[in-house]
């Protein structure tokens with residue numbers, strides 16, 4: 155196993171106030187946006203499925219803090235947080251889930267098809283696993299084009315016993331591709347416990363099989379994710395090849411809105427993870443370190459609340475796509 159040179163504690167020490175508050179704000183935008191989407195789903199405003207990212211915000215934010223718009227992210231069915239952290243606005247996400255023409259995929263995709271190549275968000279997907287291969291392919295393209303960019307796959311524990319995991323990691327390793335494999339191990343694939351479906355409870359240790367660095371980090375600690383992702387990204391950008399980062403985390407809502415959230419897991423387990431809220435712990439640590447004060451966080455709370463309210467109004471007031479344009483944006487237009 156690989157440990158990042160910089161720990162979570164060092165990272166708190168070396169990042170300045172603005173950077174720390176930025177990380178907090180990014181997580182807060184995801185949290186409030188997801189809470190709003192859950193509410194809107196219950197009100198019948200969202201057609202199709204809606205898998206929220208509540209509890210896992212530190213993973214998307216810690217990783218995407220290392221990326222620029224030319225880096226390519228491939229995501230999952232639980233991908234709103236990845237899109238937001240990569241630079242898609244809450245307006246575009248909410249409008250997309252509402253099926254409006256102002257959505258990021260012009261209202262044609264919904265939750266599991268959020269595409270924004272302009273910011274390097276190369277898609278959320280309802281199919282478990284292929285994002286691993288797509289990010290490997292992006293790494294291959296960057297290497298062929300001699301670009302200092304990285305392909306990033308976010309995937310759940312449920313994708314790690316899928317053939318794509320083996321194929322992608324092996325190929326990325328033999329060709330030393332600039333690819334980051336970010337496993338969000340939230341202990342369940344729908345209602346199936348990873349403890350049941352996997353004989354090895356750690357995903358990070360599997361990196362050794364592919365001869366690449368593997369990290370296991372606390373996925374509820376944005377600074378721990380940040381440190382590991384920073385090291386892995388720098389290695390990938392400078393020709394050092396791929397890395398696997400397992401982030402141990404937990405989703406605190408149901409698998410998807412409208413589904414039960416316990417029965418296959420205990421309420422005590424859910425409650426104990428809620429105590430490890432990634433936002434609360436970052437705020438407490440930053441204040442204890444004297445890097446920012448309570449009022450800084452309160453101001454962000456007010457600002458983000460207004461941002462999400464405005465995004466919700468924008469989505470509600472946007473039109474649905476014109477049926478006459480149904481076949482537009484489906485096929486690429488050759489230049």
Ligand SMILES: Cc1ncc(C[n+]2csc(CCOP(=O)(O)OP(=O)(O)O)c2C)c(N)n1
Pocket residue numbers: 231232280281282283309310311312313340342343344409
């Ligand atoms: C190839 C494929 N198999 C099965 C499914 C059905 N399915 C949707 S989500 C899911 C569980 C995914 O679990 P995980 O990868 O751990 O992600 P999480 O939901 O925990 O974020 C499954 C099996 C699917 N969408 N695609």
Ligand SMILES: [Mg+2]
Pocket residue numbers: 310311312338339340341342343344
């Ligand atoms: Mg899972």
